[in-house]
Amino acid sequence: MEYIKIFFVNTALLITLAYLANLLFKHTISRVPERTKQVIWIIMAIFAGWLSSFFGYRLDEQVIFDLRYVPLIISAIAYPQPLLLILIGVGTGVMRFTFGINMAAAAGMLNLSILGFICAAISPWIRRSSMSMTTKGLIIILVVNFFNAVNIILFGVIPLYEYISKIMPITFPAGMALSVLFALIARDFHLEHERMRQIEQANALLSEQTEELYKNRIVLEERAKQLMLASQYKSEFLANMSHELRTPLNGILNLSELIAESDDSTDREEIQTYGSLIHRSGEELLLLINDVLDLSKVEAGKLEIVHxxxxxxxxxxxxxxxxxxxxxxxxxxxxxxxxxxxxxxxxxxxxxxxxxxxxxxxxxxxxxxxxxxxxxxxxxxxxxxxxxxxxxxxxxxxxxxxxxxxxxxxxxxxxxxxxxxxxxxxxxxxxxxxxxxxxxxxxxxxxxxxxxxxxxxxxxxxxxxxxxxxx
Structure with missing residues (x-):
């Protein structure tokens, strides 16, 4: 029962550490570059493994039973990258020497290093597989716990019969169960973190859209002003054009009417004056029409240039x-x-x-x-x-x-x-x-x-x- 008690103590410690890490990631680390996040993750995973050993169950002065491999399981699920997993495995194994340099520490270092390389070997499958994250997590937990037991059998300092008959029947299923429990808790933390990240992304997207809508509104208001000015200018143009057209037209109509109503008493010089005025009014009218026609030709790209x-x-x-x-x-x-x-x-x-x-x-x-x-x-x-x-x-x-x-x-x-x-x-x-x-x-x-x-x-x-x- 001592193994189960200490495993639960380890689990409580790891859960507390995971909760603190979640707060740290949510409020500070989430804003740093991805490479920095990975470095911080490696440090925290190694520290979690060391903390598990610190509160582990001491079978004797050399042998410590704990859940130091659990951070490696979580890392294989969260960051399935070979180099990262090898560093966590080797780093956690090296930290075992802080509790004394002996055969048990060397066996623990070799065990965690092997587990790190095993997780690194299956990380490409974790990334590419279409299985659900729950299924992948269960497979990783089973593989790590299995090889952890095998490594203790092969390299451990505990007598083989004692480990297989007395210790393994308790620690293996307990380690499996507590690994699953911790993985589920860590998964909830991960989902919460993912939801917060999605909310932040949605807020950022909404801010961008709001800013874009504001810019579009300014553009639309500016275009509305331009359209209003264009309408005003065209109205003034039409008013001026009608005025300019009426002046020569009225001159032509009035003078031609005078000529038509003239009798024999009207001298030739007066008629010639009327004719020259009509001619001048016609030229003015032609200039106005030519201006409008030239403008329309230029805008239509049909004005020919002769060099x-x-x-x-x-x-x-x-x-x-x-x-x-x-x-x-x-x-x-x-x-x-x-x-x-x-x-x-x-x-x-x-x-x-x-x-x-x-x-x-x-x-x-x-x-x-x-x-x-x-x-x-x-x-x-x-x-x-x-x-x-x-x-x-x-x-x-x-x-x-x-x-x-x-x-x-x-x-x-x-x-x-x-x-x-x-x-x-x-x-x-x-x-x-x-x-x-x-x-x-x-x-x-x-x-x-x-x-x-x-x-x-x-x-x-x-x-x-x-x-x-x-x-």
Whole structure:
């Protein structure tokens, strides 16, 4: 009965140690890396085996009966890794020498080392087998207890007859039963730990999902604001467009009605005046329609670009002839300057180049009340590593109202303007800069802006001097 009593004492000690280990794992060790967990597990398993021997039953001064192999059983179930099990077995056996260096201690060290190697040998089967954990645990308990008895018979210092007839009939079934009991208790601890780990993972997942939902909500709110602004801009655009369309249409209708109702008393000069006004209104209407059509073509990717040689000196002169009249009517200065070092020609689409520069010059004159407007053409070379590219800059500068810094990107977007009331005050649909930006990209160039509110603006069209520079 002394063996059973001491086995129960060992079991109580191991259960207490397992409970403390469970608390330690739950609140501290669970947060450390896996490699560190394994090292801590090895230390605790060896300590548990030593503690079992410390409170074991002493048959004499050398022989100690205990459940020091139980931590090895639990380790084979929890961490079925060969090296870990060998270390626990050998380490627990070596700790036996702390109770005295003798033949019994050497036999105990050899016994635990062999059990460690046996558990390491069956660990691959434990990992791969599809059996339930309960079945695997029972097999491991049976194997370890069996070989523990065999090792005592082969290497122990107790006389064979005495061990087989008096000790083994009690210790073997008691060891089996208490190993199963402790394994079940340890299994409950393990399941509790697994549940806590799953709860922590679920909480972490919920936190991530909550954070993701919060981010998505912010994105959706931002998109809702953008949609609201887009709707507002389009509403303003439609209002401005209807206003711009009605003006030339009303002019055409009213003047054509006057011509239709004119009699012989109406002189020819007056009719010619009506005709020229109708023609001008028609041109304004055509420009508006062309802007809308160009925008739709660019967005659909169907706007064709025709590359040909463009005379750099001729294009500024054509623009000067067109806008010099407007400058004189408004009392503004208009200058065109071609700097030295320019090539004679560049390869681009002359029609689209004129369209971009006309838009930039029209805006410059529209928003300039005093001072003047200038068009400067210069060449600029840029180097990126070993590659040098050549660009032609067409800079349109004015001394007009300028553009606030926070609106300098907005004005290039379709249907968006620096101020929704500008179109009502100055006229226009606000599509010119958006179309010019898209056309510049199709030509392989870019439009930049430098402006300060109240001090004028400079829009620069950069185009590659050659097709190689564009590439």
């Amino acid at each position: 040909e040689e463009v005379n750099i000196s001729e294009l500024p002169m054509l623009l000067y002839q067109q806008f010099d009249v407007i400058a004189k009517q408004r009392g503004l200065d208009f200058t065109v300057k071609l700097e030295e070092g320019l090539p004679e020609t560049l390869v681009s689409d002359p029609q689209r180049m004129q369209q971009i520069l006309r838009n930039l010059l029209s805006n410059a004159f529209k928003f300039t009340h005093k001072g003047g407007v200038s068009l400067t053409v210069r060449q600029e070379k840029r180097r990126q590593g070993a590659l040098e590219t050549s660009w032609i800059e067409w800079a349109v500068s004015d001394s007009g109202i300028g553009i606030p810094k926070d609106k300098q990107l907005t004005i290039f977007e379709a249907f968006q303007q620096a101020d929704g009331t500008i179109s009502r005050q100055y006229g226009g649909t606000g599509l010119g800069l958006s179309i010019s930006r898209d056309l510049a990209r199709l030509l392989g160039g870019v439009i930049t802006l430098q402006s300060q509110e109240g001090q004028g603006s400079t829009f620069s069209l950069y185009l590659p001097a050659t097709l190689e520079d564009k590439a």
